[in-house]
Amino acid sequence: MNFEEKKYQIKRYDLSEDKSLKAWSAADEYLLQEFTDLEKKPNHLGIYGDRFGFLGCYLHSFNPTVVFTQKSQQKAIDANLKAHNIPMLNFSDPLSPLENEMDFALVNVPKSLELFQLFLEQIAGNSSEDITVICAFMTRHFSPKLLQIAQEYFDVTEQSRAVKKARLLVLTKKKNIVKKELITSLNYNNQDYKQYWGVFSAQHIDYATQFFLDHLEIDDTDRCILDLASGNGIIGNEIFKELPDAEIHLMDDSYLAVSSAKLNVQGENIHHHFNNELTIFDDNAFDLIVTNPPFHFEFEINIQIPLHLFKGCLRCLKKGGNLQLVANKHLNYKIHLEPLFSSVEIIAEDKKYIVYKCIK
Ligand SMILES: C[S@@+](CC[C@H](N)C(=O)[O-])C[C@H]1O[C@@H](n2cnc3c(N)ncnc32)[C@H](O)[C@@H]1O
Known part of the structure; x- marks a missing residue:
């Protein structure tokens, strides 16, 4: 069967601009x-x-x-x-x-x-x-x-x-199987983080995330914060510990990630969002956005999606607010971030990872 010519023209409808990617395999x-x-x-x-x-x-x-x-x-x-x-x-x-x-x-x-x-x-x-x-x-x-x-x-x-x-x-x-516990747990900074099977970095904290948390710059005046692509919520929660009165939003495209973050990060000022686009947030909403952004999508590598998210971050940040992100160095996000933000500073780097601070 040739599905290209069949009655259904299936499109990708993702944030990617790469038209060579197919909508089925x-x-x-x-x-x-x-x-x-x-x-x-x-x-x-x-x-x-x-x-x-x-x-x-x-x-x-x-x-x-x-x-x-x-x-x-x-x-x-x-x-x-x-x-x-x-x-x-x-x-x-x-x-x-x-x-x-x-x-x-x-x-x-x-x-x-x-x-x-x-x-x-x-x-x-x-x-x-x-x-x-x-x-x-x-x-x-x-x-x-x-x-x-x-x-x-x-x-x-x-x-x-x-x-x-x-x-x-x-x-x-x-087989006649007994229902299994669908959650794994990892310990970071004296806290157990839970995640459903299939959520990013289930066995231990991701090395990039760890590096990010070691170098993140948080300001006491940050009132409204977004943990973008929040996974099990570990970054948002570590910030919450430092700034318990701040309003913290966590957003992820994965249902299992958001369900996990809900187990790990709870409080009156905590808001969970199951979404893949920042269009759900107002302009100039955040003082700080933090992210270990996605670039693997199943078996594909696609940086169009994080680049699209960075544009959304720019819109949603207050003037003078900042986006901090960690990335594999080889992705070279700097060349994409510099045209968007008024300044892009490297606040930490090692052989593999780099942390950027981008001010609106
Ligand atoms: C590298 S992981 C980081 C997870 C977590 N912040 C951490 O550091 O452990 C990237 C996350 O991005 C999520 N993701 C992928 N596409 C997304 C999108 N368009 N919007 C929000 N989250 C997305 C994935 O589900 C995954 O949880």
């Missing part, structure tokens, strides 16, 4: 083909890892439950459905019990195998005994751990031949 195509070839169609279908809505659009007539993990994903699926006049599908997050018991699930395997396990955990707990799960991945991304996780939940795990460098793993004969 050979793994998505393989899942769709396999589903289309099935003789008996399921009563209730679950879809996981549908980044921009390719599977949701093609399979909407089966009234699937689409499990989303990111706000950007939810928005993209929504936009692609609307563009094709397809009525809204059932959306669910990956933690809540599902309304309908699934008897079939399609999974585009995410980069984080912890997240893959979280998906299987939800599928196992919300499905009939005879559930079949078809997982797809690009052959180069296969790891034995993927198979090992699948075997924890299913007695039969069969691999397909490769098609366009994608492969399927078909899971049947669900």
Whole structure:
């Protein structure tokens, strides 16, 4: 099947300006083909890892439950459905019990195998005994751990031949498993931080984040602060400890990250936002924005997204307010930040990381 010429023109709808990036992969195509070839169609279908809505659009007539993990994903699926006049599908997050018991699930395997396990955990707990799960991945991304996780939940795990460098793993004969704790914990600065499986840097604090926290410049007069791309909330919370009276906002694109941050950062002046764009904030709202910004999106590296976020930061900062960010040196954000801000200063650097302070 040539999906470029098919009836649905699926678009990415992300913040990236790189038009060469595709809105679906050979793994998505393989899942769709396999589903289309099935003789008996399921009563209730679950879809996981549908980044921009390719599977949701093609399979909407089966009234699937689409499990989303990111706000950007939810928005993209929504936009692609609307563009094709397809009525809204059932959306669910990956933690809540599902309304309908699934008897079939399609999974585009995410980069984080912890997240893959979280998906299987939800599928196992919300499905009939005879559930079949078809997982797809690009052959180069296969790891034995993927198979090992699948075997924890299913007695039969069969691999397909490769098609366009994608492969399927078909899971049947669900095991009787005991529900697992979906949270890991790490200790930093005498505090335990919790995070759901699949959240960034689950086992220990990220080295860049640690370096950032060691050099962050906080001013007692900072009243309104944003931790952008907040993950489990560690940066926002460490600032909260220093400035307990400040109003602190934490925003992340990941549902699991925001759910984790809600466990770690609590207070009257704390506000959590599940979003991927700063458009939710007013102009001139913040004295300080801090971020360890994303540049990996699943298997893609894409700095267009952080660059777009930096422009949003400029709009949302008060005059004289500042954005502080940590980054891998090789990304060379300075050349992108200098045209935006009135000054860009390097406040710390080592062999690998750099911390910028950008004043509006
Ligand atoms: C490098 S991690 C930093 C997490 C956390 N601040 C820390 O230091 O441990 C980047 C985070 O950006 C989030 N993210 C990706 N795209 C985003 C967007 N458009 N808006 C907000 N957050 C985003 C990811 O979900 C991830 O949690």
